[in-house]
Amino acid sequence: MRMNSPTGKQILSIVRDGDYAHPGEEEAVELALGGFRPDDGRNLLDVGCGRGGTAHYLYDRGWGNVVGVDIDEASIDHARAAYPEVEFLACDVSKVSARLSRRFDLICLFSSFYAFGDQPAALGQLLNLAAPGGSLVLFDYLDLSADGNSLLVREDASSNWNPVKLDHLDQLFGNAGWAISETRNISAEFADWYRDLVSRIEHRQDQIVDLAGPAWYRFVRDFYGGMLESIERQILGGVVVTAGIA
DSSP: OOTTSHHHHHHHHHHTTSSOOSTTHHHHHHHHTTTSOOOTTOEEEEETOTTSHHHHHHHHTTOOEEEEEESOHHHHHHHHHHOTTSEEEEOOGGGHHHHOOSOEEEEEEESOGGGOSOHHHHHHHHHHHEEEEEEEEEEEEEEOOSSSOOOSSOSOTTSOOOOBOGGGHHHHHHHTTEEEEEEEEOHHHHHHHHHHHHHHHHHTHHHHHHHHOHHHHHHHHHHHHHHHHHHHTTSEEEEEEEEEEO
């Protein structure tokens, strides 16, 4: 069982009242993009868009002409059916610059970067897609542990878990050609969002069981309960990173 699987994403859509794959849903989008104004002439790329909820929210609120990209074809199939006004592409981030011919004024990643196996290469791919003067906004998990053990409950040994580390950020982005303009620690917001998420999971037990069975409910409850414990122990948090072309 993995939360990045089609079933896991479907369960999160039930719990989060929409096709969002990141904590905070609409509030998180507004917080992460607070330094930008909506602009329907902007080309905007949502990387790791999952089932398309964030991409649709951005389009619907006039943030730009939105393209959503995700490696999971089942999620992209759902996104295309649910949000036909948005363009979606099933593609690994490592190949995305070869699949898209346009350039983007704003590239955003909402809780997807941690799952990339080669984060430096991903940042390089996204630089290739950035328009002159383009910006990148990263909303993701923050490793606050001393030893890299920031997740108390793991999905399985094969799942990628590479949250952002503050002391590596400048080098990671700089080597890929990005210059960080702002870093915001939003761990307090993550704590509030995950307390709410765990409560929602427990209140929607019947819906989750009806969809996927009791084992999936136990897995989801225990996994996100473990994430909340990591956050409350202050070994895991959240961060927003804003960068431009160096």
